[in-house]
Structure formats: structure tokens, C-alpha cells
Amino acid sequence: MIDVRLIRTDLDGVRAALSRRHDTSILESLDRASSLDGRLREITAERDELRARVNAISKEVGTLRRDGRADDAELLQAESREIGEVERRLAGEHDQLNEQLRQELLVIPNLPYEGAPDGVGDADNPVVKGPFLPDSFPDHQRVPHWETATALGILDNERATKIAQSMFTMQRGAGATLARALCQLALDRNADAHEEIRPPSLVSTATLTATGQLPKFADDAFAIERDDLWCIPTAEVPLTSIYAGEILAAADLPKRFMAYSPSYRREAGSAGRDTRGMLRAHEFDKVEILALATPEQAPALLDDMVARSEGTIRALGLPYRIIEICTGDMGQSHHRSFDIEVYAPGADQWLEVSSVSWFSDYQARRADIRYRPLDADGKPQKGTAFVHTLNGSALAVPRVWAGIIENYRNEDGSVTVPEVLRPYMRGIEVIEN
């Protein structure tokens, strides 16, 4: 959520920043929020005035009754009753306006980082590093991973579909081991700076709202309606809310977490796309890293997190590039965002394998995660401020898995296991029939 006070004090500035997202419905929302806020403040002032009167009268009634002046008290009580009626009406109006404003604010996206590249859609995302590609790919790498993996018996999507539904995958044998090895690698590479968490995979509506998926993107999430729970689309969701509603000490920041978790996505908007192999599925495994930080710490953490994701892809020996997400392609909660893409020579596609983002205080305001800032002398300042949140995929299994199968395919159709994964592969060096 963006700060209403910003809308109040600098509506033009907010409008200018949001217009960079190239979506006029956002600006309409903004105008509605602005006028709702104006009316809300008027009514709040009126209501508070009446409340103050009721409070004062009540105090006096108490005094009069103690002094045995019941008659005078009766008079005041009658007056208070009348004021109370008006107050209740205003309070009702206030609550209604307040809820309308909240709903409007919840769908207004974050302000993009000033330095973020301008653009309308994903075609405008600039490559900021790479591409790191070999000069050419031999024919034996030009085979899509679903063919190679199915032939090797390590991918069995046909039966996954029978067991569940389309868009579910199943790895078998060395393929399953490879998937788990990737998780273990990602966790081990980030354990130096992150506390490992094993979070719940089902979360409340409030938790899914805090990170920005609700209310606007409810169709993208699996819902367990009977129990009012949602399947997490990423570990970002539970990790962000670990300290929801709490106030942290500045000295405790940054808080850095990593978690392996399954991720569930309905992929409502992408039916029929990437339906083969491991490129898009309703359920997949991912290792996520996340930080709660002060605004001052955030930029360096963003760089660090991108470097960590990049380092893992590099260690796996996969061809890749890094792109920065332009203003028109950014997610609702994002302030600044980078993607790492691996090239899959068989599918002949750049695969988004990691997305690292800085959310400024947008999620923290929704989740109510604050800290006590320190002044220049290191003394606690008055008041509290919202933390900044950052997160990124340390490694998303399926597409990296696909990238390995295609890039490490040998002429005989077998797949060599990248060196760094071998400690986790029970001695398997080559996956073959």
C-alpha cells in the first residue's frame, strides 16, 4: 500500500510516478482515493468533535452523581443521548468511507523506483548483464527437455496429469533427485547470511493480502474455501508476514530468511502457454530468500540478492542474462526488479528462473511491519517507520531443471550432472537409461 499522506500532500507527484506504469485505470483509482480521503477527513473531524463532547459530559455526570445532584445529571444525560445519535450516524458514514478508501488503496500499485527503465511491456525490459552464451549450440543440445527427460524416464507428466490434473508435473528417479539437489544447493549457498525457515504452505487471507496478491489477483491463487485458507504462490508470502504487526529494533535489521517451499499457481491468465515439460506448472518447488531492512540498507541488499541468484546459476554452468524490469512490466508491489533468465537451447527460449525485487515499504505497510529508527548518534528516534522488504528466488526448480537437461544433454541422449550438484546426487554423475 502506498502512504495516503503522500496522496494528500503530493497528488501530482504520485500521479506522475504511477503514470509511468502505463495503465490509466491506476490513475482513476488514485483520483477516487484522493477524493475519498478528503471526505473522510472532514467527517472524522466532525465525529471526533462530537465524541469529545460526549466524553466531557460523561465525566461531568460522574461528578454530579457523586455529589448527589441527580437532577442535573439527568439533564446532561439527555443532551448526551442526542449528541450520541448524531455521532453514531457520522461514525457509520466514517467507517463506510474508510473501508472504501482502503479497498481503493489496496489496488493502487507501488511507485516505481526513479531509476527504473521506462517501458510499456516486457519487450522493453533492458538486458543489464550478459548474455553469457556459448558461440553456438551443437545439435544434440537442440532437443527440448520434455523429450529428453521423458525418454530417460525422469519426467512422467502423463501420469502426473492422471493423478492430479493437467499442468502438474512428476519427476522420477534421478529426475526427482535432481530437483531436490537443486533445492539443497540453493539453501547451502545462502545459509551464510540467512535463517532457514520451513513456513506454512497454506496461509490466511490477511497474509496473502499483505504481500499484494489479494484482493486484485485472487484468480491466480488456489483457495481452500472451506477453511478460509490459500495455497502460497511463493514462500515470499509467509516469510514476509513473519513479523506482521510487530515493531522491530533497528539493531535487528536486516532480518534475512531463506526457505524451501512448494509454490502453487493457478496460471489463470496463461492457459495453453508453455504446457509442455517443466516450464509452467500449478505446483513447483522453489528456494526463496527474503530480507526485512531499513530503507538505507535496501539498495545494497538488492544488489547482494541479485548477485546470489546469479552466482548459483553461474555455478551450475548455465547460459544466462540479467534483465531489469521496466515500469510497464513491474508487478503491483514492486519498486525495482531484476530477472535472471537461463537460455534453454532445446526449447529455444529464455526462461525466467529468478526474480529479485525491492518493494520499498509497500508490503510492510500492508503487513504492518515497523521498526524504531535510530538518529545520527545511534539513539532511538521518536516514533516508528515501516521496514523495507526485498525478496528473490534463490532458485526456482523446474526451469533450472529444464535448463540443465537441455544444456547438459550429451550426444547419446544422456544428461551429465553439473559438478556442483554431484554431492547431492548419491553419486550419480550421468543420467542415462
Added chain:
RNA sequence: GGAACGGUGGCAGAGCGGACAAAUGCACUCGCCUUGAAAGCGAGAGGCUCGAAAGGGCCCGGGGGUUCGAAUCCCUCCCGUUCCGCCA
């Protein structure tokens, strides 16, 4: 799932219709004392929000109700603990 008891500040814990933003203890901040510290003494200190300020409003798990007035009474939901049942 059934029963009982609970949910108050950073923590522990009192209050159970009127001077309660809320006793007390611990923790915390500042001062005094001390070579330094501890102990002791004194003072201070919650969060949110409106306002230029003065000042106002809200917050005792959430929501609703009764009342001139609710942390305190009533209803409801949520959460926790213990016992029973079920269970990896």
C-alpha cells in the same frame, strides 16, 4: 470434534461500570552517587491518527450490543492452554 479455563503495555501481571493509557515487578532511557560498574536514589518512557499549534479522537484478541459513560456487563467470531477423542 467435545469439555474447561484464558486472551490487558517489550515481558510478567493487577484491574472486573465513572479520575484507567491503565497499579506493581522486570526490562528500558536520562540524571545523581561511584575511579568504573553493580546496588541504591530521583526522573522519564506505549502505539495510531487529525491539527500550523493549542488541543482532539482511537487502541485492553476481532466485530456487534447495553449505557450519559465499557478493559470491566451481554452476544458473536478468532486465537491459545489443559483434559478427552482422533491421528502422521
